[in-house]
Amino acid sequence: MNIPEDAKQKTESYLAKLRAQLRGFDNQQVAEIVAELRSHIMDKLAIPGDAVSAAQVDAALAALGSPEELASQYITDNLLARAEVSRSLLPLLDGLFRWASLSVAGFFVLVGSVMGYFLGMVFILVAVLKLFHPQTAGLWLLHDSTGDPELSFRMGFGSSPPGSRDLLGWWIVPLGLLAGCALVTLTTRFALWCTRQYRRSRALPRT
Amino acid sequence: MKSRHLADQETADKWEVQLRKGCLELAILATLWEGKRYGLEILRRLESDSDLIVSEGTVYPLLSRLKSLGLIGSEWVESDAGHPRKYYALTPAGKQRGCEMAGMWARFSSSMAKLLAPLVRGK
Numbered sequence: 001m002n003i004p005e006d007a008k009q010k011t012e013s014y015l016a017k018l019r020a021q022l023r024g025f026d027n028q029q030v031a032e033i034v035a036e037l038r039s040h041i042m043d044k045l046a047i048p049g050d051a052v053s054a055a056q057v058d059a060a061l062a063a064l065g066s067p068e069e070l071a072s073q074y075i076t077d078n079l080l081a082r083a084e085v086s087r088s089l090l091p092l093l094d095g096l097f098r099w100a101s102l103s104v105a106g107f108f109v110l111v112g113s114v115m116g117y118f119l120g121m122v123f124i125l126v127a128v129l130k131l132f133h134p135q136t137a138g139l140w141l142l143h144d145s146t147g148d149p150e151l152s153f154r155m156g157f158g159s160s161p162p163g164s165r166d167l168l169g170w171w172i173v174p175l176g177l178l179a180g181c182a183l184v185t186l187t188t189r190f191a192l193w194c195t196r197q198y199r200r201s202r203a204l205p206r207t
Numbered sequence: 208m209k210s211r212h213l214a215d216q217e218t219a220d221k222w223e224v225q226l227r228k229g230c231l232e233l234a235i236l237a238t239l240w241e242g243k244r245y246g247l248e249i250l251r252r253l254e255s256d257s258d259l260i261v262s263e264g265t266v267y268p269l270l271s272r273l274k275s276l277g278l279i280g281s282e283w284v285e286s287d288a289g290h291p292r293k294y295y296a297l298t299p300a301g302k303q304r305g306c307e308m309a310g311m312w313a314r315f316s317s318s319m320a321k322l323l324a325p326l327v328r329g330k
Binding site for chain 1 (some may be wrong): 229245246247262263264265267268269271272275276283288289290291292293
């Protein structure tokens with residue numbers, strides 16, 4: 001097969017861009033993905049007896065999508081696979097960070113997930129700290145400088161502001177643990193649901 | 208009236224696309240049932256033996272995910288084309304998952320066929 005030098009350069013440039021975007025994979029995985037796609041491109045260009053034109057190379061690369069789109073698909077598929085085999089939050093968050101760096105959709109899912117996990121963790125933390133600071137930790141009703149009421153999670157450090165009130169008392173322990181665990185679970189489901197929806201929306205059939 | 212017809216057609220098309228996407232994983236496992244294949248062969252088999260004409264950029268990441276899940280394995284094999292190819296094959300877990308999914312598909316499509324029979328006849 002006769003592949004012109006500029007066509008080879010175009011292919012290698014595409015693969016180099018893809019390689020740079022494949023964050024979260026180890027070096028061996030990246031090398032294998034790149035080698036497989038190079039092999040795929042060579043197969044697509046294998047037309048016996050004919051020299052390969054630049055247009056054919058462009059078409060072969062276009063069929064794979066842009067390097068960013070393709071990397072995004074690898075990252076979200078990897079995220080789903082890791083979430084299926086592990087219940088730990090860290091691989092999920094790690095995958096979401098990598099997805100967010102490549103796509104606006106990923107960014108919004110990451111922001112929503114971080115907020116959900118943060119709020120869930122605050123509920124759990126306050127519930128636990130109530131056991132150590134029974135007088136000051138909890139969900140408190142405060143009044144700001146203008147006198148408007150506002151809700152505040154207090155960890156129990158320092159004294160309670162004058163005029164404030166502990167809304168839940170000891171109920172924060174069971175309710176905080178319940179709400180915190182529910183928020184963490186729902187946030188995980190939300191993140192995975194969004195990832196699956198994204199993958200399905202990107203798995204467009206060729207028309 | 209015409210725009211309403213176009214909107215209905217668009218809704219039907221979207222539904223069909225979603226339906227096809229939903230069975231892509233099973234279709235890939237099915238292409239490997241008879242033996243090992245490399246990526247482009249899998250794509251061509253999907254095109255020739257089903258109506259699932261999917262983009263190349265979709266299939267390779269999905270193969271990578273199925274491998275991470277232990278449903279398929281892979282090996283590099285030298286080819287006559289002058290470059291090595293990555294061949295995929297079902298693992299025992301992949302065969303089991305494929306059979307389970309195919310069973311579910313058969314039961315579901317059989318019960319839906321009964322329900323839909325009057326609609327199909329009325330066509």
